[in-house]
Amino acid sequence: MSVDGAQLWTLNQRLLAVVMDACTEELAELGLETKEFFVLAEVEASPYPAEIATALLLPKASVTVYVRNLVAKGFIRREIDEADLRRHRLVLTAEGTKARDRALAALAAEYDRRLARVTPQDRVELQRILNAMLASPSSGRLRE
Numbered sequence: 005m006s007v008d009g010a011q012l013w014t015l016n017q018r019l020l021a022v023v024m025d026a027c028t029e030e031l032a033e034l035g036l037e038t039k040e041f042f043v044l045a046e047v048e049a050s051p052y053p054a055e056i057a058t059a060l061l062l063p064k065a066s067v068t069v070y071v072r073n074l075v076a077k078g079f080i081r082r083e084i085d086e087a088d089l090r091r092h093r094l095v096l097t098a099e100g101t102k103a104r105d106r107a108l109a110a111l112a113a114e115y116d117r118r119l120a121r122v123t124p125q126d127r128v129e130l131q132r133i134l135n136a137m138l139a140s141p142s143s144g145r146l147r148e
Contacts, residue, residue: 023114030110034103035077043070044079044096044104051093079103 024038031041042060050056057067074080079100085091119127
């Protein structure tokens with residue numbers, strides 16, 4: 005049986021979309037739009053807007069709008085980067101951390117509802133497969 009990579013990618017995208025759609029109401033209750041949530045969730049790993057744009061494959065102009073919205077909502081703040089005074093770092097506020105954590109919990113719960121349909125053995129195999137797909141081809145090490 006041949007497995008088409010594009011079909012697998014499409015199935016994965018559909019799963020992600022279904023999970024996100026199921027969480028839309030909870031995100032809205034937190035004051036977040038879907039893409040704002042992704043930006044908020046990326047701030048600690050990528051504290052500069054250009055890095056967020058690269059990590060999330062979003063246009064820089066869109067990230068600028070989402071950052072502006074998140075600042076206005078009190079979820080993040082801009083700080084001068086002490087290493088380069090010309091740059092601003094983004095930092096989660098306490099409210100932003102709380103909103104991010106609640107949104108992640110909602111997503112995890114919805115994903116877990118879907119994952120419950122899969123045997124524990126298959127979950128372990130799925131994790132192994134996903135880690136293998138994320139492994140850096142040059143180093144053989146997993147992405148973190």
